[in-house]
Amino acid sequence: xxxxxxxxxxxxxxxxxxxxxxxxxxxxxxxxxxxxxxxxxxxxxxxxxxxxxxxxxxxxxxxxxxxxxxxxxxxxxxxxx
Amino acid sequence: xxxxxxxxxxxxxxxxxxxxxxxxxxxxxxxxxxxxxxxxxxxxxxxxxxxxxxxxxxxxxxxxxxxxxxxxxxxxxxxxx
Amino acid sequence: xxxxxxxxxxxxxxxxxxxxxxxxxxxxxxxxxxxxxxxxxxxxxxxxxxxxxxxxxxxxxxxxxxxxxxxxxxxxxxxxxxxxxxxxxxxxxxxxxxxxxxxxxxxxxxxxxxxxxxxxxxxxxxxxxxxxxxxxxxxxxxxxx
Amino acid sequence: xxxxxxxxxxxxxxxxxxxxxxxxxxxxxxxxxxxxxxxxxxxxxxxxxxxxxxxxxxxxxxxxxxxxxxxxxxxxxxxxxxxxxxxxxxxxxxxxxxxxxxxxxxxxxxxxxxxxxxxxxxxxxxxxxxxxxxxxxxxxxxxxx
Numbered sequence: 001x002x003x004x005x006x007x008x009x010x011x012x013x014x015x016x017x018x019x020x021x022x023x024x025x026x027x028x029x030x031x032x033x034x035x036x037x038x039x040x041x042x043x044x045x046x047x048x049x050x051x052x053x054x055x056x057x058x059x060x061x062x063x064x065x066x067x068x069x070x071x072x073x074x075x076x077x078x079x080x081x
Numbered sequence: 082x083x084x085x086x087x088x089x090x091x092x093x094x095x096x097x098x099x100x101x102x103x104x105x106x107x108x109x110x111x112x113x114x115x116x117x118x119x120x121x122x123x124x125x126x127x128x129x130x131x132x133x134x135x136x137x138x139x140x141x142x143x144x145x146x147x148x149x150x151x152x153x154x155x156x157x158x159x160x161x162x
Numbered sequence: 163x164x165x166x167x168x169x170x171x172x173x174x175x176x177x178x179x180x181x182x183x184x185x186x187x188x189x190x191x192x193x194x195x196x197x198x199x200x201x202x203x204x205x206x207x208x209x210x211x212x213x214x215x216x217x218x219x220x221x222x223x224x225x226x227x228x229x230x231x232x233x234x235x236x237x238x239x240x241x242x243x244x245x246x247x248x249x250x251x252x253x254x255x256x257x258x259x260x261x262x263x264x265x266x267x268x269x270x271x272x273x274x275x276x277x278x279x280x281x282x283x284x285x286x287x288x289x290x291x292x293x294x295x296x297x298x299x300x301x302x303x304x305x306x307x
Numbered sequence: 308x309x310x311x312x313x314x315x316x317x318x319x320x321x322x323x324x325x326x327x328x329x330x331x332x333x334x335x336x337x338x339x340x341x342x343x344x345x346x347x348x349x350x351x352x353x354x355x356x357x358x359x360x361x362x363x364x365x366x367x368x369x370x371x372x373x374x375x376x377x378x379x380x381x382x383x384x385x386x387x388x389x390x391x392x393x394x395x396x397x398x399x400x401x402x403x404x405x406x407x408x409x410x411x412x413x414x415x416x417x418x419x420x421x422x423x424x425x426x427x428x429x430x431x432x433x434x435x436x437x438x439x440x441x442x443x444x445x446x447x448x449x450x451x452x
Contacts, residue, residue, distance in 0.1 A: 007349050007421025008432040057354045073351060080435045081331070081379055081391050081418030087204050088276025089287040138209045154206060161290045162186070162234055162246050162273030164326075165314035172309070172330065176387075179334045181309075182407070184400065185317065185326040242321075255329065256442075259408050262327070266400055297401075 001026070001066070003035070004073040009051075013039055028053050029062040031072070050077055082107070082147070084116070085154040090132075094120055109134050110143040112153070131158055164247040171231045175251050178228050182258040183249035184266050190241035193291070197282050198241060204276040205236040213274035217265060225261040227252040232265060234273060246273075267297040309392040316376045320396050323373050327403040328394035329411050335386035338436070342427050343386060349421040350381040358419035362410060370406040372397040377410060379418060391418075412442040 001019045004010075021034045031053070036043045045051055052059055054073040055066055066072060082100045085091075102115045112134070117124045126132050133140055135154040136147055147153060164185040172181060192198050218230040231249040239245055248269060250261035271290040278287050309330040317326060337343050363375040376394040384390055393414060395406035416435040423432050 004351070006351055007423070010349065010421075011423075011432075054351075054354065057351075057357070073354075075351075076421065076432075077434050078417070079348075079420050079422035079433050080416040080439060081414035081420055085206070087206055088278075091204065091276075092278075092287075135206075135209060138206075138212070154209075156206075157276065157287075158289050159272070160203075160275050160277035160288050161271045161294060162269035162275055163314070164317070165310040168313055168328075168330075169308070169310035172332075172389075175332075177335065179332050181330040181332065183313075183328050183330075184404070185313075185328075186400070187317075187320075187324050187326065189324045189398070190322065244317075253334070255331070255411055259329070259404070263404050 001031070001072060003031075004071070006073070007076050007079070009042070009045065009074065009076045013042060024068055025065050027062065028055075028060055028064045028066070031066065032062065035074070045076065051075060082112070082153060084112075085152070087154070088157050088160070090123070090126065090155065090157045094123060105149055107147050108143065109136075109141055109145045109147070112147065113143065116155070126157065132156060164244045167231065167233050167247045168249065171229070171249050171251070175229060177253070178251035179253050180255035180258040181249060181251045182255070182262040183231075183247060184262050185244050186246040186266075188239045188241050188243050188245050192279055192281065198279050199282065200241065200280045201239045201245070202278040202280065202285075203234075203236045203239060203245070204278070206274060210234075210236070210274040213272060214269070217268045217272060220268065221250060221261045221265050224264065225250070225252070226257040227261045230261060230265065232269065234269070234275070236275065264301055267294075267301060270294045271298050309389045312376065312378050312392045313394065316374070316394050316396070320374060322398070323396035324398050325400035325403040326394060326396045327400070327407040328376075328392060329407050330389050331391040331411075333384045333386050333388050333390050337424055337426065343424050344427065345386065345425045346384045346390070347423040347425065347430075348379075348381045348384060348390070349423070351419060355379075355381070355419040358417060359414070362413045362417060365413065366395060366406045366410050369409065370395070370397070371399075371402040372406045375406060375410065377414065379414070379420070381420065409446055412439075412446060415439045416443050 001021050003017050036046045052075045055070050082102050084098050117127045133156045136151050214232045218232045221230045227250045229251045234246045248265040250258045252258040271294050278285050333346050359377045363377045366375045372395045374396045379391045393410040395403045397403040416439050423430050
């Protein structure tokens, strides 16, 4: 599953990463867990609660179930304008 | 003596009037009196205290003595910007 | 034109992070909602410019700003046309906002203009409103000079 | 360019008497006074624009304004270049001043950008400051909605 990253996270990890996970009904909580396993460099960020996920450009919480084909993005803290 | 007028006063009386008065040491108080005599339409304005005089582009009070060649202007209430 | 005034004001800045500008536009209706065909701003060449410079200098004194701009029209102004642009530039935005607000409050009462509104049924010369005077009074509290 | 944005914003108005605009300019120094060679503003196409529209719509809801404008740069921005223009137009000037101030306070914390300052000794990603958060909190009092 493709995940878009931005800012510092995008610079450190990659602006687009491919999580080794079937996107078929996977929840955000499962994705968070899979990302932490696949990119240890993200583990502390993911655990801190400072990151938020968006699916199809809407912020979602951990229980959200991702459907195949949806656009998934992971945000670190915004800088603002 | 030439007097510059602005705004409503300039429109009613004239933008530049010639007061029948020697400018040699005449005070603003004397000018005020002479203007009221010469232009009765200005009498109530002049009496109201709403008018101010400027000499050489500085606001002056009634005791100021005008020297020959100085630029004299009479202001009604400003509109602001 | 306010956009060109803003561009040239910004071109002369160096190091500012914030520019706040105000543009006043002649309205097609007076305070009673009657149609205004045009404004005429009478002025006293020399003293009027000096009154604008005095107000800009007071803003520079009072606020932590790098630069201030006041450009005012005189003569005939049609509805929809700009009358005034006032702007302030500063390192951080709060000072620029406050200075621009202050410039306008002073300009509305103290700029040396005599303004006539030409309506459908005649003309009238106008004076600052009570609201304008109240706006100006906001700044008379002890100030951070 | 902010002057062109201001001109096109003003061209689409009708009947407004007041336009307040804010232009933010990239500064050549960071908060510690160190030289900044440039900024990079990362954004999420679609969501970022939506965040700007949401802020403009909130200002239109909250203040008695006719129109609001928010235009923001993304990507690389050099010191001295404009980053953002925010503007509000209203019949009377107070509402336009307040709305422009509000737009900026929200943009500084909520606009969806990730901003990197590139200095002489490296780069750092920045977060809203405590001052930015305090500015935003000014508007959380009961509002006239």
